[in-house]
Structures are given as C-alpha cells and as structure tokens.
Amino acid sequence: MTAAAEGTPAFGMTRARRNALLQSESVQGFALISPTFVYALILLVLPILVVLAHSFWTQHYLDIDHTFTLENYRIALTEPIYRDLLWRSLYISLTVSFFTVILAYPIAYFISFHGGRHKSLWLFLITIPFWTSYLLRVMSWKVILGYNGVLNSGLMGLGIIDEPSTALLYNSSAVIITLTHAWAAFAILPIFVSLEKVDRTLVEAATDLGDGPLRSFLRVTLPLSAPGVISAALIVMIPTVGDYVTPKLVGGKDGVMIANAIQAQFGKASNWPLGAALSVTTMLVVSLMAGATVLIIRALQRLAR
Amino acid sequence: MTAMRRLFAGGWLTAYAFLYIVFLYLPVIFLPIFSINTAPTPKFPLTGYTLKWYEDLPKTPALLDAAWNSLIVGVSASVLATLLGILAARSITRYRYPGRRTINGLIMAPLVLPEIILAISMLLVMLQLGLSLSLFTVVLGHVLICIPYSMTVLTAGFEGFDRSLEEASADLGESAFGTFRRVTLPMVAPAIISSLLVCFTISLDEFVIAFFLTGTETTLPIYIWGQLRFAAKLPGVLALGTLLLVASFVLMTVAEVLRRRAARRTQNEGGLYA
Missing domain, CATH: 1.10.3720.10 (MetI-like)
Known part of the structure; x- marks a missing residue:
C-alpha cells in the first residue's frame, strides 16, 4: 500500500537476484494471506457456488433431484x-x-x-x-x-x-x-x-x-x-x-x-x-x-x- | 460578503448536523427510558421509575444461558477473526504480489453482501458437509463477517509502520520471531486489541447469521427475537437491550481510543473510516 512497504533493494544487485527476491516476496506475502484467503474460499466462495448449483436442481420431498432445470428461475x-x-x-x-x-x-x-x-x-x-x-x-x-x-x-x-x-x-x-x-x-x-x-x-x-x-x-x-x-x-x-x-x-x-x-x-x-x-x-x-x-x-x- | 455567506451556510449545516445526531440517537434512547418505566407498555406519559425489569433479568435461566453462549461465541469469533485479520493485514500492507487486490476484495466482500445470502449459503454448505448446527457453526459464520472489520482496523494500524525498525532489529541479530514479538507486536498491539473489541461487539450484536446457523442454543439476539413475540415480555427485553447497548457503547469507545493511539504511534490517520 505504501511505498515503504515495498522495501528498497540495494543498488548494484543483479537483475536475476532482484527477481528472485521479488519472487520470494510474492511467495511470502501469499503464504501469509493464504489462511484468511482459504477461509474466505471455504465459507464464502464455495457456499455461493453451492447455492448456484442448488438453484438448478429440484426438491423431491427429502431428496434433491440433481437434474439440471431452470424451473426454479x-x-x-x-x-x-x-x-x-x-x-x-x-x-x-x-x-x-x-x-x-x-x-x-x-x-x-x-x-x-x-x-x-x-x-x-x-x-x-x-x-x-x-x-x-x-x-x-x-x-x-x-x-x-x-x-x-x-x-x-x-x-x-x-x-x-x-x-x-x-x-x-x-x-x-x-x-x-x-x-x-x-x-x-x-x-x-x-x-x-x-x-x-x-x-x-x-x-x-x-x-x-x-x-x-x-x-x-x-x-x-x-x-x-x-x-x-x-x-x-x-x-x-x-x-x-x-x-x-x-x-x-x-x-x-x-x-x-x-x-x-x-x-x-x-x-x-x-x-x-x-x-x-x-x-x-x-x-x-x-x-x-x-x-x-x-x-x-x-x-x-x-x-x- | 462571501465570508458572511459561508458562515451562514455553515450555520444551517451545523443546525442540520445537530438535528441529524438527534435523529440517529433518539430511537435508541427510548429503550433505556422505557426500561426504567413502571408501565409494561412503552408509551407516554411515563408512569414512574423502577428497576424491577432489571432485577428480573438474572432470575431467567434461559437468558443467562444465552448470555453465556454469546460470550463464548464472541470471544472465539473475535480471537479467530483477529488472528486471520493479522495475517491478511500484514500480508497486504507489507508484501506485493500478483492477485493481492483480488484476494483483498474477496476477503472484504462479506461487508457488502446481504446477510441473508451469506447465512443461507453457509447453511447449505454446512448441512451438506454434515456439520450439525451448533454454537461452533455460529462462530464460523461470525468469523467470516468479522474479518473485514478486523482487516480495516489492522491495515490502518500496520500501514505507515516504519519497516526500518524491523530491519534494524534483524540487523542487530534478532530472529524473525523475536523481531515480531519485540518490535512489531508492541507497535501494533493497540490495533490488535481494537480489532478484538470491534469483532466481539459485532458478534455480540449479530442476529441473522446466528439465527440461521445455530442449532438449539441461543445467543442474546436470538433470545431477544424469541421474546419479542410476547408483548408482556417487552419491558424485560428493553432492559436487556439497554444493557447490550451500554456494552456495545463502552466496547466501541475503548476500541476507538485504542485505534487512535495506534494511528498516532504509526503516525497515520484514517482507519475505520477509510
């Protein structure tokens, strides 16, 4: 978010090393956010997909018929x-x-x-x-x-x-x-x-x-x-x-x-x-x-x- | 001339602002007023002062159970949401990587989605996974809606954080964990406590998700909801509601004070409102 958060790679660094560093930055950043991200995937994205899937199915008493239908809509x-x-x-x-x-x-x-x-x-x-x-x-x-x-x-x-x-x-x-x-x-x-x-x-x-x-x-x-x-x-x-x-x-x-x-x-x-x-x-x-x-x-x- | 006109406009605006504050607070203030009124129906004129509705509260076992459940759910949800919020806020403010904005958007999404949609979609998944509905499922749901608030408070606390302090600590031989514990944590502690309080308040007051995701156990808002059907129970509900109002008010005031302290520490304004 801020420029300070980017860090300041030393001058004279080779391009390859800087890329490696950046990559490890990406990996670290992603690793750090992944628990929260996974939580949101499981309790937000997955549920919404499940709702979407259900909307194309039919209720038969206690069971759900998984044939595709637009009848609900x-x-x-x-x-x-x-x-x-x-x-x-x-x-x-x-x-x-x-x-x-x-x-x-x-x-x-x-x-x-x-x-x-x-x-x-x-x-x-x-x-x-x-x-x-x-x-x-x-x-x-x-x-x-x-x-x-x-x-x-x-x-x-x-x-x-x-x-x-x-x-x-x-x-x-x-x-x-x-x-x-x-x-x-x-x-x-x-x-x-x-x-x-x-x-x-x-x-x-x-x-x-x-x-x-x-x-x-x-x-x-x-x-x-x-x-x-x-x-x-x-x-x-x-x-x-x-x-x-x-x-x-x-x-x-x-x-x-x-x-x-x-x-x-x-x-x-x-x-x-x-x-x-x-x-x-x-x-x-x-x-x-x-x-x-x-x-x-x-x-x-x-x-x- | 312009200055006078501006002042005039400002005067009208000030008056409007005060009226608006009255509009915001007035409805809420009726709860405490009628909770100490002797008449069982909330109407004017007031009949007299009493504390009997409050005295009856601890004599209701169902209410005490609900309060205990709310406490368990609130503490668990706020701790979990704040932990997940710390990880995400730290990652967002410190690292740059592809997909950062998308992931952030996804994590913040529960803030703008209708609660009923969140509630029924989580309900469907939990039932499909064979989880039996309990306070645990309520905690899972509350964590999801608390994370965005926790993130807002924490990113404000982490942003503008001077990274050279951490680098200095590392250069002086402190391990990564040691640096976090001795440099980072003390700097962001007020933001973390503020996040815990905000999340606890949200969980304590949340109704729709708890209503859908709970089994037989009730939390305080669900208990209140159940009592609303009985007109005779209204004064007790008003008394309980007043206590909840006061609790939220105190918790949020403390959270705000801490948030400001955190902002001052990292010399960064904004925060909850940004």
Missing part, C-alpha cells in the same frame, strides 16, 4: 408472489439508498468542510449508534411506531390526534424509515472520505473565477465527490435488498420482502432449490440496479462539469 421470475416481493425489495432498497445518501451528504460535507479540529469526534458520534445491535435499533422503531407506541401516545398527549393511528407501523413506509435510520452511518463514511480528497484549491479557484458558493459546489465539489456518492449508494442498496429483520419486525403484511420468502424456503417450506434460485435472482437483479445507479450518477457527474 421460472417460478422466481413469474410467480406473482415472488415477483411482487422482488419488486418491493428493489423499490425499498432504492428508496432507502436515495434517502440515506441525500440525508447523509450534508453531514459528510459539514464534517469535512466545517468540522475543523473535531472531525474525528463528529465521525465517532455518528458511527456509535451504528455499532449498537441492529436488532435493537429495529426494535426501537417498533416501540416508536407501534399502536400503543411512543409516537401515537405522544401525539395523543399533545392533542394532535384523538385515537392511535394504525398507519404508522406494519407497512413499507415503516420499513423504509427504519432502514434509512439503520444505514445512515454507512452512507456518511464513503461520502466523507471522497470529500476529504477534494482539492480545496479547486474550490477556491472556482470562487476566484466568479462562481458563487452554490455554483462552485455544484460544479466542483459535488462532481468530485461522486465516487463517494456511488459507493455510499451501493453499500446501502445491496445489503438492504436482502434485509430480513426489519420487514419481519415492522413490515407487517405490506412490508414483507424477498428475504422473508427466502427464509421460508429454507425453513417451513423446505424447498432449498427454490430458495437458492430466489437468492441468486435477487443478487442478479440488485447488481443490475446497482450498475444502472452507477451509470446514472456518472452521467450526472459529466453533465455537471
């Missing part, structure tokens, strides 16, 4: 229930990543440009809630939005509503609010990192050349921070599409997402191949959506310049 893509769940999951994850990025950008900007000496304190304050249990944060939204919850009782206490509203909990909006809150820190960090890399002299140059603060922000800072916006959007979008806890706790019937259907196939329904096909389909579709998001943000970035 036909079901995953055409059965209305799975199609709807997939669409809803995509819609929710897209909305959540949009809101987290929009809400997070000013914070990242504030810390980077106005944070002064307290930058790391601000970052720390913002990341701390993220380190608390995800389950507990979702649970606290259930407490807030519930029929007998904080918001309803609070609003009734203030005389704004007469009876508890049922519209707060158990729908996709509740899922979106909860997820936006849960992933906030994840969006701030990449944007902050890319804002830190923005060359401040460029912003000054734009101001000197007559751009107002808004214009110089739109034409210099914002386009230069696009990589951070992209990674923030992706880092929220991809994991949230497969969220299991939030829809289960605050989603109700209208907020069920694809992960709940996947879980059912591995649990009660006990149809592993279909569950595998649903997982693969979800990953493929969210990757497409992520790709499209990257292209759109890049296009906007070019337009701004």
